[in-house]
Amino acid sequence: MDPDEQIETKDALAESTAEAIELGQQLWDFLTNTAEVLLRPWNAYQLGIAVGLLVLAAVLAKPIAGAFHDWLRGRTGWPRWRMRAGLVLHRRIRGILFVLLIWTTVLIMQDITWPSRSRLMVVIANLSLAWLIVSFATRLVANPLLRKLVKYGAWIWVTLRILGITAEATAFLDSVAIDFGDLRISLFLIVQAVVILGVMLTLARAISSVAANRIRNNPDISPSMQVLGAKLAQILLLGGAFFIGLKAIGIDLTGLAVLSGAIGVGLGFGLQKVVSNLVSGLIILLDKSIKPGDVISLGETFGWINSLGARYVSVVTRDGREYLIPNEDFITNEVVNWSHTDQFVRLDLKFGTGYSDDPHEVRRVAIEAAKTVGRVLSGGNRAPVCHIVGFGDSSVDYVLRFWISDPTGGLTNIRGNVYLALWDAFKEAGISIPFPQREVRVLNEALPVAMQD
Numbered sequence: 001m002d003p004d005e006q007i008e009t010k011d012a013l014a015e016s017t018a019e020a021i022e023l024g025q026q027l028w029d030f031l032t033n034t035a036e037v038l039l040r041p042w043n044a045y046q047l048g049i050a051v052g053l054l055v056l057a058a059v060l061a062k063p064i065a066g067a068f069h070d071w072l073r074g075r076t077g078w079p080r081w082r083m084r085a086g087l088v089l090h091r092r093i094r095g096i097l098f099v100l101l102i103w104t105t106v107l108i109m110q111d112i113t114w115p116s117r118s119r120l121m122v123v124i125a126n127l128s129l130a131w132l133i134v135s136f137a138t139r140l141v142a143n144p145l146l147r148k149l150v151k152y153g154a155w156i157w158v159t160l161r162i163l164g165i166t167a168e169a170t171a172f173l174d175s176v177a178i179d180f181g182d183l184r185i186s187l188f189l190i191v192q193a194v195v196i197l198g199v200m201l202t203l204a205r206a207i208s209s210v211a212a213n214r215i216r217n218n219p220d221i222s223p224s225m226q227v228l229g230a231k232l233a234q235i236l237l238l239g240g241a242f243f244i245g246l247k248a249i250g251i252d253l254t255g256l257a258v259l260s261g262a263i264g265v266g267l268g269f270g271l272q273k274v275v276s277n278l279v280s281g282l283i284i285l286l287d288k289s290i291k292p293g294d295v296i297s298l299g300e301t302f303g304w305i306n307s308l309g310a311r312y313v314s315v316v317t318r319d320g321r322e323y324l325i326p327n328e329d330f331i332t333n334e335v336v337n338w339s340h341t342d343q344f345v346r347l348d349l350k351f352g353t354g355y356s357d358d359p360h361e362v363r364r365v366a367i368e369a370a371k372t373v374g375r376v377l378s379g380g381n382r383a384p385v386c387h388i389v390g391f392g393d394s395s396v397d398y399v400l401r402f403w404i405s406d407p408t409g410g411l412t413n414i415r416g417n418v419y420l421a422l423w424d425a426f427k428e429a430g431i432s433i434p435f436p437q438r439e440v441r442v443l444n445e446a447l448p449v450a451m452q453d
Contacts, residue, residue, distance in 0.1 A: 046120040053101045061094035068093065088139050095132050102128060123162060130158040150198040153191060197245040204241035208234040227285055227292070227308045273328070277311045280327035284308065290330060290337060295345075295407040297336035298325060304408045318410050338407045344382065345407045349418055352395030354432040359388055359396060362431055369425035370402045373417045377403040395434045 072086045089096075102125045109118035138151040160166045170188055178185050212230035284290060285308065294305045296315065303317035312324040338345050353362050363386040370376050370384035378384065382403035390397040400422070404414055426433060 046118065046124075049105060050102060050121065050124045053105060054098055057094050057098035057101055060097055064097070065090060065093045088136065092132065092135060095128070095135070099125070099128050099132055126162050127159060130162065131155055134158060149194050150202065153195040153198070156191075157195070193245070196248055197242065200241040200245040200248075201238065204237040208237045211237075231285075231310065273326075274311065277327045280331045281308065281310050284313070284327055284330055289340070290335070293408070294340065295338040297338070298329065298333060301325070302411075318412075343405050343407065344377075344403055345405075345411070346382075346401060346403050347411065347415060347418075349400040349402075349415060349422075350389070350397065351400065351419075351422060352392060352397045352434065353426070354434045355396060357396070357431045359398075361429065362386075362396075362398065363388075365425050365429050365431060366398065366400050366422060369421040370400060370418055373414070373421050375404050375406060375409060375414050376418065377405060394436045 068086075068090055072083070072090065075083065075086070078086075102121065106118055106121045106125050109121060134151060134154045138147050138154065157166075208230075211233045215229045215233070216226050218226070290296060290305055290308075290313070292305050292307060296303070296305060298315070301315060301317065301323055303315045303321075303323070306314040306316045306322065308314075309324075309327075312326050313330060315323045315325055317323065351366075353359075366386045367384045371378040376384060384400065384402040386398055386400045388396060389399050400418070402418065423433075425431075
């Protein structure tokens with residue numbers, strides 16, 4: 001930086017400091033004048049009345065809040081959102097009582113005395129009502145930190161508007177600034193950004209939640225497309241709210257284009273796996289290869305799809321374990337989807353019977369035994385069938401094939417139930433289940449045994 005630029009920078013800094021000192025002095029004068037006005041007799045009386053009403057509201061709130069809480073506990077059939085609204089109302093009973101009391105007092109005072117003698121009470125009543133409305137409205141913000149920022153920012157803005165010092169406060173906040181070349185960041189810009197972005201993101205989240213619920217409740221949309229639609233709606237709404245908020249604040253978005261390009265290149269090199277899983281998740285949702293509720297096998301993992309995430313797929317097994325499998329594994333590895341096109345699954349059981357048993361009777365008994373198991377389908381083209389598959393060393397080998405329509409109920413347990421049904425049916429029909437037998441004969445029994453000394 002050359003000497004001329006240094007001199008200009010020092011002059012600009014000195015000028016900004018002088019403006020801040022001047023505005024600070026003006027703010028101090030305003031506060032001292034306000035204190036003098038508040039200490040006048042009638043204003044002091046109004047402050048005393050307001051404090052007394054606040055104490056009275058606190059005293060009355062205890063029994064009313066207790067009775068209201070007991071009443072809420074008896075509303076067991078209410079939906080969750082209504083119970084939350086009741087709890088929000090319960091926590092603000094004191095504020096509601098104070099607003100009712102102070103506005104009633106203001107109306108009485110305006111009726112029996114001059115308006116100037118209740119002017120301060122009107123200001124306090126307006127402030128208390130505005131604060132109460134902001135407190136209720138900010139409960140729509142789900143994020144606790146964002147809720148506090150929006151709430152306190154709205155409280156400050158409403159207070160300044162009611163007191164009529166918005167222009168002075170804005171000028172003071174705007175004077176506290178830092179310059180980065182052509183970019184000027186002031187305290188007012190920061191406050192404005194927090195409030196506007198908070199409101200925009202809150203509205204976007206609310207709209208995206210409503211849109212996601214409508215998409216999920218639409219029976220004409222497949223489960224995978226429901227997940228994809230909900231995620232796309234959330235991304236588009238939140239992204240649009242963020243950029244619209246920046247534009248409303250007055251930030252030039254052309255500079256962000258270069259920054260986003262640099263960040264994209266860095267993410268591409270440094271977060272390859274994360275990006276790969278995100279892209280794989282989109283591919284899974286688009287090609288509908290798996291969807292929530294499908295029964296899948298991936299390696300040694302067998303279970304059903306619980307949810308599809310942006311980075312992973314949640315798979316719940318029969319033993320209650322939940323595996324978070326990266327989306328990339330479903331693209332690059334072999335996946336068995338037992339319910340891809342429908343929920344019907346065919347299972348094979350192999351068994352053997354003795355050569356002395358009639359194979360026609362064995363087949364009939366095996367089919368009837370399979371039909372007695374609850375989950376086995378027994379009608380149409382999915383009825384159980386039994387075939388001879390070979391003549392073994394110790395048995396005649398069969399295969400029993402049957403269908404089920406609920407693979408989420410498990411495969412091992414249904415196989416075990418069918419095996420038990422076969423055991424009971426064969427035992428009742430006198431059909432034997434042989435086991436391998438070997439006959440050992442000793443040849444040349446007369447050979448002499450050599451004796452050793």
